[in-house]
Amino acid sequence: MKNYLYKLYTICLLLSLTIFTISCNDDIEERNEQYPQLNPANTDANAGTWTPLLLTSPNEFSIDAPLATTTPAYFRELNEIKSYQANITSEQKRIINYWSAGGVLRWNEIMQTLVARHNRPPYQSPDGTYPIPSAANPFANPQFPFSNPPFAARAYAYVSAAQYDAMVATWHYKELYNRDAPFVVDTTLQVLIPRSPLPSYPSEDGALAGVTVEILKLLFPTEISYIQEKAEEQKLYRIISGANVRSDIEAGVSLGRKIAAKFISKAATDGAGAAVGNQTLWTQLETNAVANGETPWRSLDTPPRPPMLPLFGNVKSFLMTPADVISNRPVAPPSTNSPQFLEELNEVKYYSENVTRERMKIIGFWADGVGTYTPPGHWNQIANEAFVTQSFSEVRWARNMALLNIAMMDAAISCWDAKYYYFNPRPSQANSSIKTSTGVPNFPAYVSGHSTFSGAAAKYLSHVIPSRTQEFQSMAVEASESRLFGAIHYRSDCEKGMSLGQTVANFAITRATNDGAE
Numbered sequence: 001m002k003n004y005l006y007k008l009y010t011i012c013l014l015l016s017l018t019i020f021t022i023s024c025n026d027d028i029e030e031r032n033e034q035y036p037q038l039n040p041a042n043t044d045a046n047a048g049t050w051t052p053l054l055l056t057s058p059n060e061f062s063i064d065a066p067l068a069t070t071t072p073a074y075f076r077e078l079n080e081i082k083s084y085q086a087n088i089t090s091e092q093k094r095i096i097n098y099w100s101a102g103g104v105l106r107w108n109e110i111m112q113t114l115v116a117r118h119n120r121p122p123y124q125s126p127d128g129t130y131p132i133p134s135a136a137n138p139f140a141n142p143q144f145p146f147s148n149p150p151f152a153a154r155a156y157a158y159v160s161a162a163q164y165d166a167m168v169a170t171w172h173y174k175e176l177y178n179r180d181a182p183f184v185v186d187t188t189l190q191v192l193i194p195r196s197p198l199p200s201y202p203s204e205d206g207a208l209a210g211v212t213v214e215i216l217k218l219l220f221p222t223e224i225s226y227i228q229e230k231a232e233e234q235k236l237y238r239i240i241s242g243a244n245v246r247s248d249i250e251a252g253v254s255l256g257r258k259i260a261a262k263f264i265s266k267a268a269t270d271g272a273g274a275a276v277g278n279q280t281l282w283t284q285l286e287t288n289a290v291a292n293g294e295t296p297w298r299s300l301d302t303p304p305r306p307p308m309l310p311l312f313g314n315v316k317s318f319l320m321t322p323a324d325v326i327s328n329r330p331v332a333p334p335s336t337n338s339p340q341f342l343e344e345l346n347e348v349k350y351y352s353e354n355v356t357r358e359r360m361k362i363i364g365f366w367a368d369g370v371g372t373y374t375p376p377g378h379w380n381q382i383a384n385e386a387f388v389t390q391s392f393s394e395v396r397w398a399r400n401m402a403l404l405n406i407a408m409m410d411a412a413i414s415c416w417d418a419k420y421y422y423f424n425p426r427p428s429q430a431n432s433s434i435k436t437s438t439g440v441p442n443f444p445a446y447v448s449g450h451s452t453f454s455g456a457a458a459k460y461l462s463h464v465i466p467s468r469t470q471e472f473q474s475m476a477v478e479a480s481e482s483r484l485f486g487a488i489h490y491r492s493d494c495e496k497g498m499s500l501g502q503t504v505a506n507f508a509i510t511r512a513t514n515d516g517a518e
Helices: 002-025 072-086 090-099 103-117 149-177 204-219 221-240 246-268 279-291 322-327 339-353 357-365 374-388 394-422 449-464 466-485 491-512
Strands: none
Touching (some): 072 246, 090 103, 090 221, 103 204, 103 221, 103 374, 103 394, 149 246, 149 374, 149 394, 149 449, 204 246, 204 394, 221 246, 322 394, 357 466, 374 394, 374 449, 374 466, 394 491, 449 466, 466 491
16 A cells, blocks of 8 residues: 555655646646546446436436438538548647546546646735635636635536536437447548447537536636637547547537536525625624634734635535534534643644654645645545546546535535634644644634545545545545644644544435446
């Protein structure tokens, strides 16, 4: 297991450094890991019967029946493929190599890049106040979004969930219309990627491009040209490779866009837009903590920065109800006046004064701070590395990523609910002699976000790949302890955060056992 963790450490460290470089230079550059071409061990031909997340049924949105493969129009589409293949360029070969690893995988990596590029807190204004990025004017200073961990967790969840519903609908229509792939119709056609036995209409890559572009345009409105460029690559790759004719792609895009509209409507009413709160709320949170006889959290930035998303705990989940969030809220942390609090504070002090090489490596590996893909993105990359070895179909990739990211969105909601309900101070606020080994996040301590995200992700991934349960759990524990070693969290923050994350993951696991895919 240690060899695996060391290998993963090296991979993720390189990826983190790549993302940091991207975020500092303003130029978007996708990563080009050499993954094998997607060649599923099981095509999941019955996936059109799986239960969608938001759609009422796989056929909620219709698409037209395809043209017959005996028509002149279809032959013209076959000739388009042959024309590309007769004059294929090195750049087109690169596109095929890149996208043939799988659309869900590549869009997830693109998401990680976008999150990292926008994971920058806004600078203060000349008057000392801090402006808030506005979706209504995304090109203003500061640009929208500030993709902090809660924003990122929600973004990964919306993209992945929409992709999953699009794949279920795609599989439904594949079976309904049962149009042969172009290489079946014309056996002289070259096929540059593994041949799928599934019908080709509508194209899964077309549906992925259609649904993902619309969601990403909502989440990252200043990146639309880049997003559309990647979608055009994905669509072209399927044609040049001989996997789809153009009408397969166009039907998939149309279906994906219709499905995206439903997710965009949900996003508009899930409460995330109000999560920042206002000065009245921020003052009230501090007043409540003092009234309860506790030391309230205060920003350690100079001048003080407004707390990050104090109302994110009210965001509506895909799986958890508001009552679920409250009923699973962790017990109160040790009172700031208690011996246990002092004991935990002294433990943090010990780690701040006894930094070892091994602990620094752990702190750095799991830091996932400004300019990175955030803790949820880190677990997405871990999932990608794990899922590549499983030879999943595109629809199963989408389903597993959707439930993983919904679990982490629920972790963000539940964690932020606890943070602002208890409003507990950071260790370096309680004892100014404590020096951290990483930056101090600008929100309350209890519970640890890293721990909650990691507990949720590790438990869900263990459900998907049970043989690697111990590996995932070890990574989660290490991620959690990194925050104690870095002197920014107490032990209670970490332990209760891990427990909360595992509890939250049960909602995704329950869903997984009842969606028809297992």
